[in-house]
Amino acid sequence: MVKRRKRLYRKARRDKLPRLIEKYGDRCFWCGHNLTPETMTIDHYIPLSLDGSNKTDNLRLACYGCNQKRGNAMPEETPEIIAEKSCIRFPSHWPQPKYHFGQLVKQGRIIGIEYQAPGTRRAFDLGKGWIYAVLLDDLGYDTDQLKESEIELPSLEKLENEINYEKSLVEIHQNNKTVLTEQLEESQHD
Numbered sequence: 001m002v003k004r005r006k007r008l009y010r011k012a013r014r015d016k017l018p019r020l021i022e023k024y025g026d027r028c029f030w031c032g033h034n035l036t037p038e039t040m041t042i043d044h045y046i047p048l049s050l051d052g053s054n055k056t057d058n059l060r061l062a063c064y065g066c067n068q069k070r071g072n073a074m075p076e077e078t079p080e081i082i083a084e085k086s087c088i089r090f091p092s093h094w095p096q097p098k099y100h101f102g103q104l105v106k107q108g109r110i111i112g113i114e115y116q117a118p119g120t121r122r123a124f125d126l127g128k129g130w131i132y133a134v135l136l137d138d139l140g141y142d143t144d145q146l147k148e149s150e151i152e153l154p155s156l157e158k159l160e161n162e163i164n165y166e167k168s169l170v171e172i173h174q175n176n177k178t179v180l181t182e183q184l185e186e187s188q189h190d
């Protein structure tokens, strides 16, 4: 079922993206940032949950960030909501970074993002564009600086394993908390 939905979504995307790009340009409808096919999402102008339709005239292109921040807000209230939730802004002629803070990638977890503007010394040394500081292990000892082109996404299996691992930690902590709470209660009754 999920697979089928994904397929349908991909097909709708393929069909609709060219028309939307032609109509609105390849930029985010809300913040104006340039989008690439990988970073564009399809946004419902009037949200589906508020009876918006799936027809092209109710669709816009949006960056992932704006689409997420907006949630199910009506178009009139959207710019304000997006502005309130944005704490990181950068010039609109900079490309949108492909990855975001905290994201788990194959190499580790992204904890820093830095833009190397073309023509600067650092861009000369490190390569221009977005550079990501990646924490290579959970103990936080080692970080690496990676170019956007070097970043790879983790497999679905790895993501699922990570979630299961975190779940097991939650269980362990929950058990520890129960034991400690019981011990505290016992001591209070002594």
Ligand SMILES: [Zn+2]
Binding pocket: 028, 029, 030, 031, 032, 033, 062, 063, 064, 065, 066, 067
């Ligand atoms: Zn945007």
